[in-house]
Structures are given as structure tokens and as C-alpha cells.
Amino acid sequence: MEATELNIRISFGRKHALALLSAFFLCWHPGFIGSETLQLTTFYPAPYGGYVSLLTTGGTNTVPANTILARNAGRVGVGTGTPDSKVDIRIPVGLGANGVQITDDNANPDTRSYATLGVTRAASGNNLAYIGLTKQGTYPWAIGVAGSNDLIMGASSAGNRTIPSPMFSIDTGGQIAMGGGAEAGRRLRVVGDLRVTGDIYVNGRIQGLCQRIGYSITGVTSCPWNHNVIGFLGDGVARVSGFLPASATTSGVGRFIVLGEDWGGTMICCRF
Numbered sequence: 018m019e020a021t022e023l024n025i026r027i028s029f030g031r032k033h034a035l036a037l038l039s040a041f042f043l044c045w046h047p048g049f050i051g052s053e054t055l056q057l058t059t060f061y062p063a064p065y066g067g068y069v070s071l072l073t074t075g076g077t078n079t080v081p082a083n084t085i086l087a088r089n090a091g092r093v094g095v096g097t098g099t100p101d102s103k104v105d106i107r108i109p110v111g112l113g114a115n116g117v118q119i120t121d122d123n124a125n126p127d128t129r130s131y132a133t134l135g136v137t138r139a140a141s142g143n144n145l146a147y148i149g150l151t152k153q154g155t156y157p158w159a160i161g162v163a164g165s166n167d168l169i170m171g172a173s174s175a176g177n178r179t180i181p182s183p184m185f186s187i188d189t190g191g192q193i194a195m196g197g198g199a200e201a202g203r204r205l206r207v208v209g210d211l212r213v214t215g216d217i218y219v220n221g222r223i224q225g226l227c228q229r230i231g232y233s234i235t236g237v238t239s240c241p242w243n244h245n246v247i248g249f250l251g252d253g254v255a256r257v258s259g260f261l262p263a264s265a266t267t268s269g270v271g272r273f274i275v276l277g278e279d280w281g282g283t284m285i286c287c288r289f
Contacts, residue, residue, distance in 0.1 A: 091103060092104075092105065093105070094106075094107070095107070148160050148161070149173055157172070157173055158170070158171070158172060158173070159171065159172070159173035159180050161173075161179075161180050163180075163183070163186070165188070165198075166188075166189055167183075167186045167187060167188045167189070167198070167199060168186065168187045168188075169183035169185065169186045170183065170184060170185040170186070171183040171184040171185065172184070183198075184196065186198060186199050187199065191204070192204060192205075192206070193205050193206070194206040194207075194208070195207050195208065195209075196208030196209045225288075226287055226288055227247070227285055227286065227287035227288070228244075228285075228286055228287075229283050229284070229285060229286075230283070230284055230286050231281075231282070231283055231284075232249070232281065232282065232283070232284050233280065233281040234256070234277075234280045234281065240284065240286035241286060243288060244286035244287060244288055244289075245286065245287060245288075245289050246284050246285065246286060247285050247286075247287050247289065248284070248285045249279070249282060249283065249284040249285065250282050250283050250284075251278050251279030251280070251281065251282040252278075252281050252282040252283070253278055254278065254281060255277070255278055256277045256278070256280050256281065
């Protein structure tokens with residue numbers, strides 16, 4: 018029996034290989050790895066095509082977290098396919114403190130170097146919205162909106178975007194507080210000491226500065242601990258102190274009778 022031998026030789030040049038690889042990558046869809054959609058639209062004649070839009074999407078949310086959209090209307094959207102402003106960044110529900118942050122590449126958010134800008138959609142703790150700035154090696158200063166809807170400011174924890182102890186706050190009625198929370202009916206509340214180097218002009222009355230307190234030798238004898246006596250007025254009642262002499266016919270024996278008309282009355286106690 019005769020044997021037939023067939024030899025096939027295929028030769029690829031550079032152009033052929035390029036065409037084959039192009040066809041392979043166009044036909045191959047690596048769905049098991051994951052995919053992203055990229056859409057670029059221009060108008061021609063080439064190579065002077067004008068840029069119209071760039072769209073890339075990915076993720077599993079209803080509005081993908083990493084959606085980036087640029088339109089010819091001059092709007093850029095991140096997290097949204099329909100930006101309403103020039104730059105529109107949407108944070109999906111559930112991300113909490115993982116909002117928008119512009120910073121350096123330091124791994125620890127609480128020790129970022131120099132300027133750090135962070136915006137939070139919602140955060141736990143003492144604030145609901147947050148913008149923070151920091152410098153190298155320090156916790157950032159931050160401005161936020163508290164659960165009470167007060168505007169607050171203070172040193173914060175950048176890691177979870179909260180302001181644990183606000184140093185300054187303004188409520189919706191315009192009441193201002195430093196070192197604590199605002200107080201209804203008080204335009205300014207200061208918790209702590211206050212030093213004034215200039216003059217203080219008061220058109221109204223100073224409330225709670227002084228008070229009148231009755232005193233007697235058998236009752237109240239001093240002002241409260243945070244007050245000082247600036248004056249007193251006796252009630253004019255004569256009071257006897259001491260003892261009569263042991264013998265009415267012997268002078269100089271025993272103690273003299275002392276009348277005290279100022280031993281009972283009213284004293285003025287003030288916070289001076």
C-alpha cells in the first residue's frame with residue numbers, strides 16, 4: 018500500500034500577524050474576568066474629529082458607582098449618567114463616609130500631608146455632612162452639619178468623617194456657641210473664660226451679675242463662692258452681745274453690753 022504525505026506550510030508576515038491579532042481581540046470577550054463599557058463619540062472628517070462625549074460604566078448598583086460621563090454640553094458626571102451641573106458627583110446610598118476625598122497618597126486618612134478635602138454624603142457621629150482641611154501630621158479642621166441641623170466646626174477624625182466635639186456652632190436661628198452647643202434665646206454662648214482687651218458697650222441690662230442676700234450672725238454670713246461682697250446695709254435692729262456684770266454693784270466685773278445694729282441686714286453679692 019502506498020503512503021501519501023501532505024505538508025502544509027503557513028507563512029505570516031508582520032501585516033498578516035497584525036490583522037490576525039486584531040481579529041482575535043475584536044472577537045474575544047473575556048466575560049469571566051469582568052468587563053467595562055467604553056463609548057467614545059466624535060464627528061469627522063478625520064483626523065480633525067471633534068470630541069462629543071466619553072462614557073465609561075461599571076459596577077453593580079442601579080447607578081454604577083464608577084460611572085464617568087462627559088457630554089458635549091460641558092457637563093461631567095461621576096456616579097450618574099445624567100449630570101445636572103458642570104461637575105456632578107453622586108455617592109450611592111450605603112457608602113456612608115466613603116464620599117469624595119482629594120488628598121495625597123498617604124495610607125492613613127488621619128495623617129494626610131497638607132491639604133485634604135473631603136465631602137461626605139452621610140456620616141455617623143456628630144455630623145451628617147462634612148468638609149475637612151488638614152495639614153501634615155495633624156487631625157483636620159472640619160465644617161459639618163450636625164444631626165440637630167446646626168452648622169458646626171472643630172477638629173475632626175478624618176478616618177470616619179466626624180466632628181466628635183464641635184468647638185463652634187450656629188443654629189438655624191442664628192444663635193452662636195463657642196465651646197458647646199447653642200442656647201435658645203442667647204445670641205452668643207461662650208463655655209469657658211473670656212478675655213476682653215477693649216471696651217464693652219451694653220445697651221441693655223447685665224443679668225445675673227449681682228444679688229441681694231440677707232445675713233445675720235446666726236444665719237447666712239457670707240456670699241456664694243463665686244461672688245464677692247461689695248456692700249451691706251444693716252436693718253437697724255439693736256442686738257445685744259456679751260453678758261451683764263456678775264454683780265450690779267461691782268463695776269468692771271464680767272463683760273460689757275455691746276449693741277450691734279449691723280449684725281443683721283442685707284448684703285450685695287456680685288460676680289466680681
